[in-house]
Amino acid sequence: MATTVSSSTPIINPGSLQRLEPLQVPQRCLLGPGPSNADPRVIAAMNHQPIGHLDPAYLAIMDEVQGLLRYTWQTENPLTYAVAGTGSAAMEATLANAIEPGDRVLVAVNGYFGHRLVDMARRYGADVSTIHRPWGEAFSLDQLTTALEQYQPAVLAIVHAETSTGVCQPLAGLGAACRAQDCLLVVDTVTSLGGVPIFLDEWQVDLAYSCGQKGLSCAPGISPFTMGPRAVAKLEQRRQPVANWYLDAALLRKYWGPERVYHHTAPVNLTYALREALRLLAVEGLEARWQRHQQTAEYFWAGLADLGLTCHVAQEWRLPTLTTVRVPDGVDAKAVGRQLLMDHNIEIGGGLGDLAGKVWRVGLMGYNSHRANVDTLLQAMAEVLAQHR
């Protein structure tokens, strides 16, 4: 049975990349705002062949991921699953599913990711208002409650752990204030989940999202999402379909729920990875994990002080997962970061937005949150800074 591609096809352009070498990846210690290093057991779990997204074995893994996510977030929301994209996709999923065009949305902005929430919410037709704090401070419950009364929003979006500033936003009491105004509460837990105490149901949070590659020590590309009963009730009563097919929770709940209706092909290997990351977290236990993050961070802060460096955020608001370190006067922040990467294989982050050039961002998250990494980093920083001051 001789068959060839039809001779009427055009001539193939050979391009220039046929002789590319196999992949080489440098070994980095990822101590920036993310990705952090994945737990090697997570990488090993990812290292299986895919199976079908409707295979009974895969459906069982999905159920386990959902249960483990509920534990990690301390929620009983049935609609808790993993979005097939990075944290920003899960962020967009909360807004796309919570907002109907014309809704008033209030965003509490004290960093880069607050601004991103504003940008996204506008794309879904929201009438967006903002309240602000300087980059490096948290909102008080008073300020938030007053703003809720003033703006009467349908949705309040706020960041629990601002990756751009290293601030942890206290959330106790905010959920009750939102319910008093019939407002849905959306919370960004990208840099807190798996590293900082979170009690989603206790705090009466209606929608939340996170990412894989920070406190969970998973590979990036798959992201936790959850939606409580008040948000689901709004979803069920929408006047228009969700303005985003890929992230539509009304469709995805039929795949993650008992109906198992195909929506889109799942990122199967990343689901393996996430299941292992969450399993390891459950084995360690939430309380032990939170304490490990807090203790590693405090050890790092003490070491920074020994080097004469200052944390940007006051201790009461300081995240254990991500620390912003002020760049000393006269030091080129970017050059220091580049040298840490190239000479020491350590990645840290630079400042964003209002803090560009003013801080470095150091993440001690998940698998990476231990003293040996702190020692390695502090020694490398001391060496590099000695050449730059």
Add this chain to the structure above:
Amino acid sequence: MATTVSSSTPIINPGSLQRLEPLQVPQRCLLGPGPSNADPRVIAAMNHQPIGHLDPAYLAIMDEVQGLLRYTWQTENPLTYAVAGTGSAAMEATLANAIEPGDRVLVAVNGYFGHRLVDMARRYGADVSTIHRPWGEAFSLDQLTTALEQYQPAVLAIVHAETSTGVCQPLAGLGAACRAQDCLLVVDTVTSLGGVPIFLDEWQVDLAYSCGQKGLSCAPGISPFTMGPRAVAKLEQRRQPVANWYLDAALLRKYWGPERVYHHTAPVNLTYALREALRLLAVEGLEARWQRHQQTAEYFWAGLADLGLTCHVAQEWRLPTLTTVRVPDGVDAKAVGRQLLMDHNIEIGGGLGDLAGKVWRVGLMGYNSHRANVDTLLQAMAEVLAQHR
């Protein structure tokens, strides 16, 4: 420095999953509509620690992926990159970036994925019209040209390889017809890229998308996307921002292009995997790869005939990557599929939509497209069918 999590925190709900076993994944031969098995070398490439999404080593990998995608699609579009999601996300990306609210969009529907294009396009505010062919047939250029003249759409969306039917849609001449009407041409190449001849520039296609886990033999979760100069010109002149932040090509081009502006964290390990999948394709060469797919498919079709089974699609339109096989009268299609999976570890797909219960869908794609798989499948089908007739 003794520190504990504050004693005022709520009590942790332990959940029920702390003692979950490590991951076990069954070994499946994935001969359904996707995912297909990944090349083991692709899995091995994924099996590295992540590095940062702005690491110079990662930026070099991105450039290589872009170059390899251009070769694979036979395009010189600068705006060619990988979307951080599965094929449906890349599908949505083409529509989100091509459509402004109120645009007339024409969708050629001859299967399930045509309907999905309609659904997505409506969510972006398009005024959608459709033309139809029965599930299992292709459109003629005449029918398409007449429809373009009748509807005068701003965008025509059409599926090159309908995963629900196994039809390959001829595309030569359609790009010219679209340009004559000042219409953008969007083409779904999800089940053709890497397995079926595609000449995107020769065919004057303006936007296209695909997935990782079919003809490319990558893991699912990362998806090729490309946008030609006419589509970019429209993007630059939009009256409103793209109604999808995560997939906004106006933002992503600043990350994939020389500016390297952070947009969202990349799915780093999947990018490793995609680079390896595309590298292996380039080593094999497009022409050899297309011939391998055609020859394997024809071998399968001959074997089906020997079993007394019939292909649903006429040979002139039949895809080499995905074959729809008619279910004989009186046979329970689902039961056969289940038994192939459970007794033989072989996954094939069932029919969707108009073809539900009427066909099986068999994919012979990428790494899986070889005779040994065909032999294994035909033998298993013969055994299982003998018990069901």
